[in-house]
Amino acid sequence: MADENWIEVGSTDSIEEEDLIRFDHQDKTFCVYRLTDGFYATDGICTHEAVHLEDGLVMDDEIECPMHQGIFNIKSGEALSPPACDDLKTYPVKVDNDKIFIKIN
Amino acid sequence: MNKKIFILGGGQSALYAAREIRKNNRDAEITILGEEKFIPYERPPLSKDFLLNKRIDEDLYFCSKETLEEEKINYLNTIIIKVDFENNILVSEDNKQYTYDTLLISTGSKNRKLNINSEVDDEIFYLRNLEEANNIKEKALGKKNILIIGGGFIGLEIASSFSQLNKNISLVEVGNQLMGRIIPNQIADLVKQFHENEGNKIILNKTISEITKINEKYKILLNDNTEIISDLIVAGIGSIPNVGLFENTKLKLDNGIVTNEFCETNIKNVYASGDVSNFYHPLYAKYMRLESYQHAQNHGLCAGKNISGIKTEYSSIPWMWSDQFNLNLQLTGICDDYDEIVERGKRIDDGIIYFFLKNKKIKGACGLGIAGKVGRDIRITSKLTEKNTIVDSSLLSDQSQKLNKLIQK
Ligand SMILES: Cc1cc2nc3c(=O)[nH]c(=O)nc-3n(C[C@H](O)[C@H](O)[C@H](O)COP(=O)(O)OP(=O)(O)OC[C@H]3O[C@@H](n4cnc5c(N)ncnc54)[C@H](O)[C@@H]3O)c2cc1C
Ligand code: FES
Numbered sequence: 001m002a003d004e005n006w007i008e009v010g011s012t013d014s015i016e017e018e019d020l021i022r023f024d025h026q027d028k029t030f031c032v033y034r035l036t037d038g039f040y041a042t043d044g045i046c047t048h049e050a051v052h053l054e055d056g057l058v059m060d061d062e063i064e065c066p067m068h069q070g071i072f073n074i075k076s077g078e079a080l081s082p083p084a085c086d087d088l089k090t091y092p093v094k095v096d097n098d099k100i101f102i103k104i105n
Numbered sequence: 106m107n108k109k110i111f112i113l114g115g116g117q118s119a120l121y122a123a124r125e126i127r128k129n130n131r132d133a134e135i136t137i138l139g140e141e142k143f144i145p146y147e148r149p150p151l152s153k154d155f156l157l158n159k160r161i162d163e164d165l166y167f168c169s170k171e172t173l174e175e176e177k178i179n180y181l182n183t184i185i186i187k188v189d190f191e192n193n194i195l196v197s198e199d200n201k202q203y204t205y206d207t208l209l210i211s212t213g214s215k216n217r218k219l220n221i222n223s224e225v226d227d228e229i230f231y232l233r234n235l236e237e238a239n240n241i242k243e244k245a246l247g248k249k250n251i252l253i254i255g256g257g258f259i260g261l262e263i264a265s266s267f268s269q270l271n272k273n274i275s276l277v278e279v280g281n282q283l284m285g286r287i288i289p290n291q292i293a294d295l296v297k298q299f300h301e302n303e304g305n306k307i308i309l310n311k312t313i314s315e316i317t318k319i320n321e322k323y324k325i326l327l328n329d330n331t332e333i334i335s336d337l338i339v340a341g342i343g344s345i346p347n348v349g350l351f352e353n354t355k356l357k358l359d360n361g362i363v364t365n366e367f368c369e370t371n372i373k374n375v376y377a378s379g380d381v382s383n384f385y386h387p388l389y390a391k392y393m394r395l396e397s398y399q400h401a402q403n404h405g406l407c408a409g410k411n412i413s414g415i416k417t418e419y420s421s422i423p424w425m426w427s428d429q430f431n432l433n434l435q436l437t438g439i440c441d442d443y444d445e446i447v448e449r450g451k452r453i454d455d456g457i458i459y460f461f462l463k464n465k466k467i468k469g470a471c472g473l474g475i476a477g478k479v480g481r482d483i484r485i486t487s488k489l490t491e492k493n494t495i496v497d498s499s500l501l502s503d504q505s506q507k508l509n510k511l512i513q514k
Contacts, residue, residue, distance in 0.1 A: 018509075049154075055477045057484045057509075066480025067433055068149075068426055069399065082167065082402065083147060 006094065006101040012039070013098070020063065022054035025104065030091065032100060033058060033074050039093045040074045041102040047072075047079065047086035063088075108133045110412060111195060111205040113185055114212035114347070115139015117147070117398065118379025118405035120167050122209050123178045125409025136179040138195065138203070143235055144170060144180050149398055151238040152262035153428055157269060158242075162235060190354055190372050207374045209408050210362060212347035214380040214396055219254065219340050225316045225323065230339045232259055245337055249273055252325055252335035254313060256283040258427045260341035261296065264305050265429035274305040275333050277325075279312050284427075286343075289440050291448075291459050292471045299432060299453070344396060346381045359383060361394045366418045368408035378408040388420050388491065389439065397425035422487040431475055435483040438469030438490045447498045449482070450474075455504065458482055465495045482508050 009023045015034040022044055023030045029044030031053050046053055046065045055066040062080065064071045070084025077088040092103040110126060110133050112119045119137050126135055139145070146165035154160040173180055187196040188208075195203040216231040230241050241263075245251065251267050253260045256278030264274045278285075282293040297307050308327070315326040316338070325333040346361035357363040357371040361383035368376045368384070377384075379401040383394040403421045410417040427434045432453065443461035449472075450457040456474030460467050470486040472479030485508040489496060492512075500506050 051477045055481055057481045064480075064484060066477030066484075067428075069424070069480070069484065083149075083398070 005103050005105045007104055009041075009100040009102055011098055012095055012100055015039070015100075018058050018060075020054065020056075020058055022052060023102070028104075029054075030102060030104075031063070032093065032102060033063070035061060035074065039095060039100050041091040041093045042072065042074060042077055043089045046070060046084060047088055048084045053088075108206045109204065110135050110207045110209070111203055112137045112209045112211060113188070113195065114210065114379075114381070115141055115145055115180060115182075116211060116213045116379065117145060117167065117401040118211040118213075118408070119209070120145035121402050121405030122211065122378060122409040122412070124168075124176060125406045126413050127176045127178060129410070129413035129415060134179075135177065136181055136203070138181050138183055138185055138197070140182070140184040141234055141236070142182050144168075144173060146235060147398070148233070149428075151235065152232055152259050153266055155238050156242060156263065156266040165235070185350065188350055188354065188356075190356060190375065193374075205374075207412055208376070209368075209412060210351075210370075210375065210377040210381060211379045211401075211405065211408075212350070212381045213401075214344040214346050216341070217343045217345055219313075219342060221313060221316050225318055225338075228318070228323075228338070229254070230337070232263065232339065232341065233344070241337075241339060245270075245272070248336035250275075250322075250335045250337075252277065252323070252333055252338045254338065254340040255342040256280070256307065256309070257286070257341050257343060258284060260339075261300065261429050262427060263339055263341065264300060265303075268300075268303050268305050269430070274300075275308065275335065276300070276305060277308045277311050277313060277327065277333075279310070281310050283307070283309075287440070288434070288436065289446075289459050289461070289471050292434065292457075292473050295453065295457065295473055296429065296432070296434065299430065303430060344380075346383070346394065348381065359392075363392070366420065367411045367416060368404065368419060369411065376408045376412060378404040384419060386420065387418060388422070388493075393423070393439075395423050395425075397423065399424045420491075422490050424483070424487055432473060433476055433479065434471070434473045435479055436469070436471045437483050437487045438467065440469040440471055442468050445498065447501045449502050450504045454478070456482070458486075460486065460498075460501050462496070462498065465498075466490070466493055467496060467501075485509055485512060488512055 020031045020033040031044045033040045051067040057064045071081035072088045077090040184198040250273045253276040282290045311327045317324045323335045362377035364382045364384045380396045407419040424437045440461040445462040447460040456478030458472035460470045
């Protein structure tokens with residue numbers, strides 16, 4: 001049975017390894033990452049100030065905010081380095097037929 | 106008996122050092138002695154979101170009082186007026202004495218003050234701490250015309266915040282460019298244009314000759330006889346390391362407290378970190394004093410490790426930012442020692458970066474962009490500088506090419 005909460009983001013080859021893409025859905029922004037062990041998704045806006053993480057740097061399992069270098073763990077959303085102190089929300093991701101889906105609700 | 110570790114100065118560097126020491130040592134007595142009545146808080150928002158009423162006091166603390174209690178880090182609100190390095194004793198204004206086994210000095214820096222005329226000098230506002238930020242905010246209520254003296258980061262950030270609150274800003278800078286001491290002129294010119302487009306009046310190459318108070322207003326006369334009328338004057342004319350306490354002691358001073366790459370001073374068991382320290386940087390092979398958020402944090406962490414017995418060299422590549430309007434400026438490394446300049450990008454919307462190279466290696470870079478547009482490339486640049494990587498300048502200048510290709514794993 002199709003689960004309507006899974007939203008299609010794009011094809012797996014749209015993201016390079018150790019990189020991310022921004023994905024906008026309704027009025028929200030997400031970041032979808034390709035790490036060495038698979039795909040992950042988080043909110044697309046830093047929890048420190050309202051800056052898009054799409055311009056940030058992915059290093060191993062971490063995303064570093066481009067504005068003030070706040071760092072989050074991509075898999076858990078945990079804020080690892082100030083000035084970021086609130087965690088980032090994460091979302092489940094699945095890959096089906098080379099297409100990436102994220103579960104938003 | 107447990108080791109007594111005292112940290113003099115209650116700012117960012119002090120706090121990061123204290124928490125790092127606790128991580129490595131469960132039993133030491135750790136006490137921060139700070140003259141402010143607040144536990145350590147972030148200063149960057151004071152000139153930005155705090156003035157804009159987007160953030161309040163409670164949002165600024167690095168951690169809560171409860172966290173300090175849990176980690177058994179004491180914060181004592183007291184002013185230290187004397188340090189006796191012979192007998193390891195700190196003396197407070199209320200005549201209490203504290204004996205230390207190890208001392209970390211993180212007294213930060215203080216604002217340089219103007220000396221114009223005694224009638225108005227005390228009415229000029231400065232911004233370094235929460236109390237001053239509250240005073241400026243309160244004083245600016247209902248005022249329209251604001252004069253800012255000094256075109257450094259803090260002056261420009263205050264200009265940006267007050268302009269967003271619909272005030273008329275005049276900013277007077279003595280130098281021939283903004284942020285003259287450390288920012289390349291290419292970026293400084295872009296910042297100036299941006300402020301002017303937002304309606305701020307930027308006056309370079311001028312000094313203040315005279316300020317007179319007429320009723321509740323100030324009449325400011327510049328050295329070219331231009332007159333400015335203002336309701337409030339705020340100055341940001343640079344800062345100096347907070348070392349008054351140590352003059353005439355055996356602690357080695359030279360533009361701050363001289364420390365080696367392990368945060369050690371010339372006195373055994375006495376360390377220094379943050380704005381107050383003039384430290385040896387092994388990668389640049391020279392001494393430097395930095396006033397930045399990232400440095401205060403990382404230098405504090407490094408001091409904390411060394412105090413805990415984990416010998417750690419401090420070799421972070423300098424990095425700082427300034428936010429003005431919706432612009433984000435970032436600086437990494439040092440931009441005054443180069444044989445080639447490479448420009449990347451043409452529009453602030455996509456980010457513009459100037460790289461400063463010597464022998465094909467990046468020594469520093471400065472970028473300006475809307476929100477976080479230059480952040481990733483500046484971060485990659487710091488890594489390239491750290492690794493002393495030889496770079497292809499045609500790749501640096503081509504914004505369609507991603508810079509992470511340059512990082513060798
Ligand atoms: C308004 C403002 C905006 C800034 N914006 C940015 C920015 O956008 N980006 C950036 O990278 N950096 C910014 N900075 C710089 C950054 O905040 C500082 O570099 C950093 O706070 C330095 O930390 P520190 O712990 O070394 O010193 P401080 O934070 O200055 O702390 C030192 C503390 O020691 C106390 N003290 C001094 N002497 C004594 C004594 N005798 N007894 C007891 N206590 C004492 C002082 O009162 C102070 O509380 C800004 C600074 C200011 C003031
Ligand atoms: S906006 Fe992300 S760390 Fe500040």
